[in-house]
Amino acid sequence: MGRPFVDISGQTFxxxxxxxxxxxxxxxxxxxxxxxxxxxxxVSSHHLKRGNTISCGCxxxxxxxxxxxxxxxxxxxxxWSQIKQICYNPKNQSFNKYGGKGIKxxxxxxEYTIFKEWLVKSGYEDSMTIERIDINRDYSPNxxxxxxxxxxxxxxxxxxxxxxxxxxxxxxxxxxxVGVNYRTILGRYRRGIRPxxxxxxxxxxxxxxLIGQNFGRLTVVExxxxxxxxxxxxxxxxxxxxxxxxxxxxxxxxxxxxxxxxNKESTSKRAKTHGMSKTPEYAAxxxxxxxxxxxxxxxxxxxxxxxxxxxxxxxxxxxxxxEDMGERPSPNHSIDRIDVxxxxxxxxxxxxxxxxQGHNKRVSPRNSTxxxxxxxxxxxxxxxxxxxxxxxxxxxxxFDNIEDAIQARKELEDKHLKSS
Numbered sequence: 001m002g003r004p005f006v007d008i009s010g011q012t013f014x015x016x017x018x019x020x021x022x023x024x025x026x027x028x029x030x031x032x033x034x035x036x037x038x039x040x041x042x043v044s045s046h047h048l049k050r051g052n053t054i055s056c057g058c059x060x061x062x063x064x065x066x067x068x069x070x071x072x073x074x075x076x077x078x079x080w081s082q083i084k085q086i087c088y089n090p091k092n093q094s095f096n097k098y099g100g101k102g103i104k105x106x107x108x109x110x111e112y113t114i115f116k117e118w119l120v121k122s123g124y125e126d127s128m129t130i131e132r133i134d135i136n137r138d139y140s141p142n143x144x145x146x147x148x149x150x151x152x153x154x155x156x157x158x159x160x161x162x163x164x165x166x167x168x169x170x171x172x173x174x175x176x177x178v179g180v181n182y183r184t185i186l187g188r189y190r191r192g193i194r195p196x197x198x199x200x201x202x203x204x205x206x207x208x209x210l211i212g213q214n215f216g217r218l219t220v221v222e223x224x225x226x227x228x229x230x231x232x233x234x235x236x237x238x239x240x241x242x243x244x245x246x247x248x249x250x251x252x253x254x255x256x257x258x259x260x261x262x263n264k265e266s267t268s269k270r271a272k273t274h275g276m277s278k279t280p281e282y283a284a285x286x287x288x289x290x291x292x293x294x295x296x297x298x299x300x301x302x303x304x305x306x307x308x309x310x311x312x313x314x315x316x317x318x319x320x321x322x323e324d325m326g327e328r329p330s331p332n333h334s335i336d337r338i339d340v341x342x343x344x345x346x347x348x349x350x351x352x353x354x355x356x357q358g359h360n361k362r363v364s365p366r367n368s369t370x371x372x373x374x375x376x377x378x379x380x381x382x383x384x385x386x387x388x389x390x391x392x393x394x395x396x397x398x399f400d401n402i403e404d405a406i407q408a409r410k411e412l413e414d415k416h417l418k419s420s
Contacts, residue, residue, distance in 0.1 A: 333352060
């Protein structure tokens, strides 16, 4: 069995935006992509997801060009290169925070020399770095400023801020103020030690400094006997009223945050599904997704194979599908697309009976009349209405004009579809 088909149309990988599925090639799924430079390129989903291909080839050309300006060893070039990496290289550890959120460089800054000109005009020094004014917007001249590197580091999300005696500072600033090594303070903090013991120049006592402190749902009540491995332990009371003996390290690292009730609640929530798995509405949306996205589905050629897709909202949640479409009116109803060439989305779908859907079928390419269920018999040059219900074919008599045949088709629908 081959790999299951996953449609990645609309997703972005580096500079490439996936347009549509094209074919299977050597067991790989191929997609047509559009690069930021305007070129198109066919790439396998395998290479896109692994970050092996991130552009039409223009990125590599720029890298080769950049080697010629003689500044590849400068801090300004390394700064520019770092920004490009976090924006366009999925393998970069920070990509999810930048490129993964759609952050990119403006068109001009893809050229290092133009980026360097902006740095010079803005008064760049090697001790500076770039900060975006609006962190949700791209790297561009009107959204970036130069700041001293130490200021930039202070504003990092990973910094730990602590309020004590009316002052709020990060740990590195507290370390400088109290004259204690930063790593010492950080280690104490991670072990659950808090001011004033946190800032002590001597080693804090491990006996009672956690008493009264809160860790998740737990409040430390008293110190108890160490365990057999000599780990410091405390008796804690949980918000639910239960008591629990917890190792100091488990409290400090956040490994234990309750008497066990939190995990039970989380497990219970995970075990609860949307509650719709046995409903006809759930079956309807699952069938729709299957015939639109699974090439193994017998109906795929008439739906996904024709480019019919399911809106992202319905793909995310069956509950949103029911919210938009309501419950199925009766067992005789199913989902019908108003425009048979359009996608499955709220504005193009309705609950309809077989009779109603019979009026709305896609006309076969072989149909010379342009009307579903009406054909022109070549031998007699007369019109015939026909319908197929549950494997049986029903036909009308022959007519000289198409209007009578259309009326006969409606009568066949009323007779056979409503009774089915």
